[in-house]
Amino acid sequence: MTIVKIAVEHFLDVGEQGANGDWGYFYEGDLFTFSADSNAGATLRARIYSDTPSRASFLDSRDEMDASPFVDEAVAYLRSRGATEIHYLGPAGYDIWSRAE
Numbered sequence: 001m002t003i004v005k006i007a008v009e010h011f012l013d014v015g016e017q018g019a020n021g022d023w024g025y026f027y028e029g030d031l032f033t034f035s036a037d038s039n040a041g042a043t044l045r046a047r048i049y050s051d052t053p054s055r056a057s058f059l060d061s062r063d064e065m066d067a068s069p070f071v072d073e074a075v076a077y078l079r080s081r082g083a084t085e086i087h088y089l090g091p092a093g094y095d096i097w098s099r100a101e
Contacts, residue, residue, distance in 0.1 A: 004073045007033040034074040044074050048083060056083035057094055
């Protein structure tokens with residue numbers, strides 16, 4: 001059994017505030033890094049934005065996710081945090097991820 005380590009980092013990325021009080025851009029959420037000692041160097045990263053807590057987006061490709069020995073644990077963890085939609089970074093943007101049969 002692979003023991004997965006999970007690092008959670010909260011992020012806040014904001015642009016300049018305009019005269020009307022609006023921000024040029026505003027991104028806030030959590031970045032998750034999944035790793036395991038038994039797979040040196042292998043990691044998966046995902047983020048959940050505060051304004052869309054039901055959507056988790058992996059920053060990894062479909063091939064990287066399919067090759068990861070701990071993708072199921074990572075997805076289960078994100079679901080436990082309230083993510084009902086899981087996405088991965090595809091060639092044309094983000095696509096919905098499901099386990100390949």
